[in-house]
Amino acid sequence: MFATAQYDSGDWDSAPLVPANLIDTIARYTSIDVAPSGVIVPLASPSLFRYPLIYLTGHLPVRFGEAERANLAKYAARGGLLLVDDHNHDIDGVFHKTANEELSRVYGPIRPIPNTHPLYTTFFVFEDGPPTTTHELNGWGDNLVHKTLSGVERDGRLALLYSSKDYSSEWNYHPENKRFQSVDNTRFAVNIVVYALTR
């Protein structure tokens, strides 16, 4: 079940087509049982623990409430993986700054993940680390390429995966439109999901 995090501040629903697109990708490439539609789960809700992988995104400043922080801390301790993607692709934008502050309070220091991490070879092989997005290269003409993803490990496993690469924009389209691409740009999502399910 693909779950999108709902939080009190900001615009948590800024990439509404991502869940359906990634569900299609998982069903297309893997034999993993996947529910045909995603769910939305409030960060402060006990239901959070039903979904060991949660996707969180947004453009706007992020401020978690106490209940959201407490729930996230328990979620990390029990083995859940939070995937956070900055829907902006800039450097030190408002989402990036505030989300990092909030996430650091819960998870501790967020560090770059080396491009040799198993995340990049667990299904498809990405020798150069995280694939770049069209928005990074020329979307707004700024060519800001983030070389790595960041994260926090607990007990040797990723508990937080943080991306500034704006996959939320990259993957936010109807699954039918994959046929217009020479290389499916959602393949890296398969690696994230397979990593979450096997490590």
Add this chain to the structure above:
Amino acid sequence: MRSRVDLRRLAEGMARAAVFAALAVALWRASRTDGGGTSTIAAASRMVDRAITSALSAPTVVALDISADAGMSHWQRDALAALRRAGVVVRWQGAQPPLAMEAVRDREPEARARLMVIGAATSAVVLADSASVIDTVRTADATVDVGTLVGAVRAALGSYAAQTQAPDVTPRRAVMVLGRASWESKFVMAALSEAGWTVRGRIPAAPNVAVSDEFLMPLDTARYDVVVMLDSSSADLAGGIARFVAQGGGLVAVGEASWVRVLSGLLPAQAGERRPGRILLADDTVTPPDLPVRPLRGLRRDALALDGERGRVTLAARRAGLGRVLSVGYDDSWRWRMLGGESGKAAHRAWWSRAVGAVAPERADAAMRPNDDAAPRAALINALGSDSRLGTKGVQASVEPTPLPLLVVLVLALLAEVASRRFRGAR
């Protein structure tokens, strides 16, 4: 030449001398023994050592009466048993309390010792190892988990004590986890890793694509202790798994893993159709009875049902070849970890580690240690029989009366001497 009278007086004198001699012998024997040439020693517990020494050095000791008002060491019991076998009657009586203990160690990487004590429910039993007091228990039947033990462990009830030693910790070998890419695979591997097991997995994620550890194969008992099959996705390895179990490896078969035909001969039971777990409200926490379950059916005659409720078996085990096999009926145990509240993660981890440890091969030296005295009362009864007040006769002491020939000589000599004198008119 002597006359007949002289001869008669000489005979009377000899008879008189014989009577005195016999009386002297009888007096000497009486002064030296308990009246029959043998002796019985009575001793309290603190004097047992001296009594044993006396019995060993004096062959006339034929019986020992021990008042067991305190515990006896195993060597004291052994010495008394040896004396008993040598013909000495050994009787004991006293209020030896029914106190016994056993120390076992889990077959897990962080192998905690488990002390099981059976004693009088009304009195406090003090558990201690060589370093310090561990706990005090006051129940008839208590189990205490201990992380670290130093030397021997004692359970003391007043002046009585049972003593034993936990088996050594032995390094465990790896666990192979086989299952589809799912939350169950992820969290079972996580739980076992956190419990200290070395975990290697093969997790199929797509046709002909599996996420697996380097150096996963071969599967043998030199590298692995246990295989955990979470579903039927690794049916291609079933032949190797059956061989592994026959050679002494352990197998935990969860849910539909029992449907793999090659393994059906090994398993204690087959998993049935899946039944959904309890419907949860928002704040509910999950425990095993709330999980989806595949009740185990067709329990084999040599299998043991370990868990279940309302007539459905959810956990069963049996021996197969040199190995052990555990069938698990629970599905989606990961929900226990994620939704089990504050203790869910630890409970899930401990449950899985215990399940794997239950079928892991025994590698510790389970031999009895020479200083073990785990059940002193049972050992005392085994060595010396029951409390003599309960009517135990044992071997009756061969207390010798004054020897019959000596008595005959004495009586005949006395009669002859008196009769002779009377017949010749003397007084």
